Structures are given as structure tokens and as C-alpha cells.
Amino acid sequence: MCGRWRSVALTLATAVLIVFLVLVTGCNFGKSTIVQITNKITSLPAGQTYVFTANVEHTQKMGVTLSLTGAGTLVLTGETATYLAPPAPPTPNSVTVTVTAANGSGVSDSDTFTITPAAGPVVSISPTQPTVSVSAGTPVTLNIAVTDDNASDVLTASVSSSSNCGSDCGTFGAISGTAGSGVYTVQFSPPSSVTATSMEIINVASSMSNSTQGTAFVTINP
Numbered sequence: 001m002c003g004r005w006r007s008v009a010l011t012l013a014t015a016v017l018i019v020f021l022v023l024v025t026g027c028n029f030g031k032s033t034i035v036q037i038t039n040k041i042t043s044l045p046a047g048q049t050y051v052f053t054a055n056v057e058h059t060q061k062m063g064v065t066l067s068l069t070g071a072g073t074l075v076l077t078g079e080t081a082t083y084l085a086p087p088a089p090p091t092p093n094s095v096t097v098t099v100t101a102a103n104g105s106g107v108s109d110s111d112t113f114t115i116t117p118a119a120g121p122v123v124s125i126s127p128t129q130p131t132v133s134v135s136a137g138t139p140v141t142l143n144i145a146v147t148d149d150n151a152s153d154v155l156t157a158s159v160s161s162s163s164n165c166g167s168d169c170g171t172f173g174a175i176s177g178t179a180g181s182g183v184y185t186v187q188f189s190p191p192s193s194v195t196a197t198s199m200e201i202i203n204v205a206s207s208m209s210n211s212t213q214g215t216a217f218v219t220i221n222p
Contacts, residue, residue: 031058033105037097040111044085044095047122047212052081054099054109062102070095071115073128075217077199084215087122087147089115120210121148123155125202131219132170132190144175144184144204144214151180154207157188164198165191165220175204190220197221 034057044050056064066081068074071090074097075082083097093114100108123146130140146153157172168191177184188202198220205213 033058033101033103033107035059035064035099035101035107035109037099037109037111041113043114043116044083045116045212046085046089046118047087047124047214048085048118049215050083050085051077052083052097052099052111053079054081056099056101059101059103059105065100065102067098067100068095069098073217075129075199077217082217084128085115087118087124087145089117118147118210118212120212121146121153121206121208122212123204123206123214125204125214125216127216129217129219130188131221132188133221134190134192134194135222137190139173139187139189140218142186142188142202142204142216144177144186146182146184146206146211148208149180149182149206150208152207153180155184155204156207157186157202157204159188159203159218160201164196165194165200168192169200170218170220188218194220194222 034055036055038053038055041050066074066076071086072095073084094112095115096110096112098108098110123144126143132140144155155175157175159169170191171189173187175184175186200218200220202216202218203213
């Protein structure tokens with residue numbers, strides 16, 4: 001008799017536990033996944049960068065994935081996505097940026113826009129996403145192109161700083177190339193040390209009026 005009551009008690013306890021787990025699961029994970037690009041655009045000038053932001057909720061901390069259809073470069077920068085337009089309007093002239101929840105829900109949002117002509121000369125850098133290693137200490141050669149260039153143009157290279165590399169985020173050699181040719185190169189050397197892998201932004205600016213600076217995203221590994 002006591003054994004039968006013990007069995008019933010265990011069955012009831014198991015049932016209560018299952019109900020509790022269902023309730024907890026419903027509270028934590030039952031909400032619908034939300035992915036919404038909050039700053040959509042209809043057009044962007046050639047060579048410009050644009051930072052897309054998104055409202056992302058209930059992805060079980062799995063984040064999002066990015067995809068790009070059309071010309072340009074799309075880079076995940078922290079909790080935002082930075083798009084770099086090509087130096088001239090592409091053909092066909094249509095670009096789509098898509099943000100998708102990585103939790104398998106299939107929830108996504110996208111923005112489709114066109115690339116308009118730039119107001120003046122456009123500087124572009126390739127590769128757009130180089131990777132350098134502090135331990136190897138090997139510089140990377142960056143190729144620079146300038147549309148509507150002229151012999152009076154003066155180019156200046158810079159790299160942004162961050163907490164991972166302090167005030168030294170790398171150095172540049174001299175920019176080489178024939179003045180006015182629109183084709184140049186420069187070597188970028190990584191800093192002497194970094195505290196963790198970081199993504200820095202390289203810019204090359206032109207002295208010409210109404211010019212658009214070139215941008216590249218360099219990953220620096222310890």
C-alpha cells in the first residue's frame with residue numbers, strides 16, 4: 001500500500017515538474033522573434049558608407065546573419081551592419097541588405113536601394129577586408145583607386161583607434177603611384193601588440209574638392 005502511494009506521489013511530482021518546465025519555457029522562449037531594420041534608405045551615393053541598425057528581439061542570444069545582393073561590401077561591425085557602396089553606380093543598379101535571425105526561425109528584414117553618382121572623385125581601397133597578424137608582423141599592401149584623379153591630388157591614409165590597440169593601431173608607408181593616374185598603393189603594418197582581435201577602419205582621403213574618402217575594414221589578430 002505504501003509503495004503504491006509512493007508511486008502516485010512520484011507521478012504527481014513528475015507531472016508538476018513537467019508543467020513547471022513548460023511554463024518556464026513559454027515565458028523565456030515563447031515570444032516571437034523580431035528582426036526589423038530601423039533606418040532603411042532608398043538610395044546612397046557611390047563610395048559612401050552607411051550603418052544599418054536593427055531592432056532584434058527574442059533570438060535566444062544567437063544574434064543575426066547578414067547577406068548582400070548586389071554590388072558593394074557589407075560588414076558586421078558590433079551590433080550594426082556597415083555597407084560600403086561601390087565607387088560607381090552598378091548595372092543592374094539594385095542593392096539589397098538582409099538581416100536574418102540566426103536562431104532558425106527564418107525571421108528576417110531587408111532593404112533594397114539604388115546607388116547614385118557621387119558628387120566628385122571617389123577613392124576606393126582593395127582588399128576591402130584585409131586581415132593582419134601582430135605576431136607575424138607582416139604588412140598588407142592596399143591598392144587605391146581614385147576616379148577623376150588629377151596630378152594635384154594629395155592622398156592621406158589613416159586608421160581608427162580602439163581599446164584593443166590603444167593609441168597605436170598600425171602605421172602606413174608612403175603612398176606610391178604616378179600623380180594623376182588614379183592608381184596607387186600603400187603598405188599597412190599592424191601595431192606592435194593588441195589585447196584581442198579587433199576590427200579597425202582604414203580611410204584614404206583625397207585633397208580634391210567634393211571627393212569621397214575610401215574605406216576598408218582591417219581585422220587585427222594578436
